[in-house]
Amino acid sequence: MMQSDGFGFGTQIRKSPYFDATVRWGAKAFSVYNHMYIPRDFGDPEQNFWNLVNDAILCDVAVERQVEITGPDAAKFVQMLTPRDLSKMAVGQCKYILITNAAGGILNDPILLRLAENHFWISLADSDILLWAQGVAVHSGMDVTIGEPDVSPLQLQGPKSGEIMMAMFGESIMDLKYYWLREVELDGIPLIVSRTGWSSELGYELYLQDGSRGDELWEKIMAAGKPFGLQPGHTSSIRRIEGGIIYYHAYSEIYTNPFEVGLGRLIGLDMEADFIGKEALRRIKEEGVSRKQVGLVIDCAPLQGPNTTFWTVTKDGGPIGKVTSAVYSPRLEKNIALAMIVVGSSELGTQVEVMTASGPAQARIVEIPFYDPKKSLAAS
Template sequence: MSNPNHPSVDQSDRVVPYNLRQSGRTPVEMLISTRVRKSPFWHLSHEAGCWRATVYNRIYHPRGYIRPEDGGAMVEYEALVNRVTMWNVAVERQIRVKGPDAEAFTDYVITRDATKIEPGNGKYAILCNEKGGVLNDPVLLRLAEDEFWFSISDSDLLLWLQGVNVSKKYDVIIDEIDVCPVQIQGPLSEDLMAKLAGEELREIPYYGLMETNIGGADVVISQTGFTGEKGYEIYVRDAHENAELVWNSVLEAGEEFGLMVIAPAHHRRIAAGILSWGQDLDHETSPFQVNLSYQVPRNKEADYIGKEELERQRAVIDAGDFPFKMRMVGLTLGGKEITDYAPDFWLIADTDGNDMGYVTSPWWSPELNTNIALGWVPWTSSEVGTKLQVRLPDEFSETSGVAVDGEVVDIPFRKSVTPNIREVKKEEGLDYAE
């Protein structure tokens, strides 16, 4: 009999398997203490109604403002897709690489070509280890010829970058800076941001940057986000001094647009096929196992960490094979409407009932009128149209103890308002981006 922590799902691609025990919503209260950092927006989030949080990058991360009895996360979703929302995303710690060798160092640690990022622009990037595992997937901002900011996802990228340079000795300073972002997302985000920053904001291209002042505080604005909707991020300089100035300015300006403070919209990012590091992938995941293969360029001549192994993996795939047992796919599935975060990696079975994979990110899609999810299945069962079953907890199952039907589908689940580079390159018939 298999161990419930590690059932009969083939995780031989991994050194440390995911814990697949189905323990449910364990009734444990989060301890608030000095062990975890409070961002300069934390008290403002609490004032705005934040009632639950998690930890991300060792910082408290708001994950709910509207309580379940008042409609919960789907009320926040409606505000995002119909109006405009503000998110506390100070957990996106800003790691600065600055100095004469900033471009060369950055080009060595990311898979894409840093030399093609002009000052005042950014890119979505990944950094890999020598085995090709994805260490982080930051938004990378180039403030100047000699200055890059890594707006990081949930891993200790600062320590990795500093460690790399111990032996490489590039002429750069690598440190965390006192800059914290908020996201402004939704169809009315451009109008709100133009009110805050001036009409010239409307000229910022996707992944373009603008330096300005909001509420008396110096900020950097990028047209980026975690949703697939129109959106921006405001990076507040000297954030521990200026957080309230910017936050309150956004609240005041946002009144006429029906602004709502919400938690990061995982329901919308799933529909857009946007991954969450630590939930959908980690340092043992190759970009070729998930929808990040386009991040491995075919024409980058310069060396970078992981290049040899990633090019080996691509050669195997180009030859018609797949060098891994498991692959991430998009899923549609039955059951009751999944309108909250999953407490476990729910098991996926084949149509004969044999467990073979697990769900990482599920949610209800009102637009598609179905539950959608990202999940891991064997490569041999990853073709679009493959039928399968998902073992949902009683909270969401149609019949207690009976798995619901599911199907492998293409990602994204629906077209983004602001298509990301993956979607753009797919439309162009390319499988990589520079």
């Protein structure tokens, strides 16, 4: 067995409860996300993609740290953090939300889980929202308690994930609706299970509530999934970009507003409740944006993995934006990309040039998502 000490950024980078299991199952490289290791390589990323879209993969996403908010004013406080209208959010429901600052910039795009009337988890993308929430609470005048619980999610994603869940939890798990959660146990291991994920495929997230049992949980799921072709895996850049899913940090972060990335539907400017950034977002909507996220098809040889820098996009010799995420899709047999482009040059069909890692290439602006635009696979 490969020793986990062979991977080293230092003790300031935390290991998940599944770290040793992922190494045992073939993880070859890790990245850092929310100050933690995340597996990014189990061999061939194209095979990982096919495993995901044809069968199922199990991913260690314990890096999705939870910000837990409880107390008499929890619901009111959570609404202050997000522009999305939560007035009809039921106990047991999940919602994709944005967290914005006073200027309307995006600080995070997490999943919000409502476990009880006054009990919420914010399941984070890669930024320190625990600190932001605690800072906001100091002067809020609200009675809330904010902390990080012992919770570590796994993602079980792919078309056979439902069958694997049924093998573990019985037929009743099939009643779990898209973006809802349920408290369950697997041989005494305490879990929250939700019909969510970061793959645009049918999928579940299993939130372990006892970090000492991470290795045991990983092995139980892999054993249950063996008859269905379950493989260890990592979140797929190919599938993410096909699905048009934004990736926090893969754009200008706090200087990017929701309207620029096509998420204006999540902004409840007409609701009575106040939230941080409300006036700024109202002004941005009235004035319009100067740039927007678009899809690109890049005409060149298949890209060898995702981009690791932002690639300049030009039109008529002048810069008009940048590619934020690019990859070759073996299913579409195209190089596809997400880019931030100035509004005047963002019309569908516009021909542009992209400075890729291997040189300039022609590209054209297309609709996103590139595949399954109505998310019918994930919601099925």
